[in-house]
Amino acid sequence: MRHHLILRVIVKLLVSTMILYALYVQFHGDYSPGGGFQAGVIMAVAFIIYGIVFGLRKVHAVLPPWLVHKLVALGVLVYGGTGVVNMLQGYEFLNYGSLTPHHPEHGQHWGILAVEAGVGITVTGVMIAIYYAFAARPPRMSDEEW
Amino acid sequence: MLVATAIAIAKMDRLFAVVMLSGVFSLLAALLFVNMDAVDVAFTEAAVGAGISTVLMLGTIALTSRVEKPSTQSPLIPLAACIVTGAALIYGTLDMPNFGDPNAPVHTHVGPEYLENSQHEIGVPNVVTAILASYRGYDTLGETAVVFTAGIGVLLLISGLRRRRDPDEEEDT
Known part of the structure; x- marks a missing residue:
């Protein structure tokens, strides 16, 4: 992996920006286009591009596969768990007004933030897990064949 | 294009x-x-x-x-299927209301309610997010579950448990 110097420098610069942008899309989804799905994909792409350029071993050191598989399930749990918390507080499933009973609008904000975070975590996890699954198999061709 | x-x-x-x-x-x-x-x-x-x-x-x-x-089958049958489906779709669009028509069913049913009420019920400026995450929270939960299931399915098909545990060893073999 000593070749592709330009690629490696640019990816190093871009990965942090991509993660930052993903977080912006995630948490600014209330005000601008975007939300969990898009943010999850952008976040996953940051890790995938790092894996493509620097090799699977390096990205596994940052984000080991077992953690990715936990993330896949964690997102759904966060989403469903929000609904369960609402139920425990005596409201309907996924009625976020329960989170701050005296001011239901704020509760909606918190609830939307929580479920979008759940969506984002699951999408990130699934995309990275699929990429790992593909990349972990030995490739049939070398760089030059493209 | x-x-x-x-x-x-x-x-x-x-x-x-x-x-x-x-x-x-x-x-x-x-x-x-x-x-x-x-x-x-x-x-x-x-x-x-x-x-x-x-x-x-x-x-x-x-x-x-x-x-x-290189394809071994004759392209005629897929071509016919495409033309028939495409014609059916175009025929279907003939009955659809014009783009932006205020009397279209989409704009007369629950749409206006969401647009009017979401600002003081949810308080989120982006109505799409309000509908997705709050009014239609069940649907989005279902979508997340679909993504989850798809991911699990691909993992089971492609990687397999043994490979998942030890990807580096697999790379060497």
Whole structure:
């Protein structure tokens, strides 16, 4: 992996920006286009591009596969768990007004933030897990064949 | 331009170029969505269609082959199926209301209610997010579960438990 110097420098610069942008899309989804799905994909792409350029071993050191598989399930749990918390507080499933009973609008904000975070975590996890699954198999061709 | 890209995709047999062109196709579709003021959809199309699926297709090509196999069947039956389906779809659009028609069923049912009430019920400026995450929270939970299931399915099919535990060892063999 000593070749592709330009690629490696640019990816190093871009990965942090991509993660930052993903977080912006995630948490600014209330005000601008975007939300969990898009943010999850952008976040996953940051890790995938790092894996493509620097090799699977390096990205596994940052984000080991077992953690990715936990993330896949964690997102759904966060989403469903929000609904369960609402139920425990005596409201309907996924009625976020329960989170701050005296001011239901704020509760909606918190609830939307929580479920979008759940969506984002699951999408990130699934995309990275699929990429790992593909990349972990030995490739049939070398760089030059493209 | 969408049509030209689609024809180019159908004509190519080098799969690398096909994957790149389908990324271009997604970006053009995203532009179309922006033109129709559906920014959220366009964003998703650009991120998912042009971004991640291109990468996944490249991964698939790396595992399989990079040139399309010559087709052995006659192209007439698929062509007929395409023409019939396309004609049915175009016939269906004839009855649809014009784009932006205020009397269209979409704009007279629950749409206005969401637009009017979401600002003081939810207090989130982006109505799309309010509908997705709050009014239609069950649906989005279902979508997340679908993504989850799809991910689990791909993992079971491709990686397998043994490979998942120890990817580095697998690489060496």
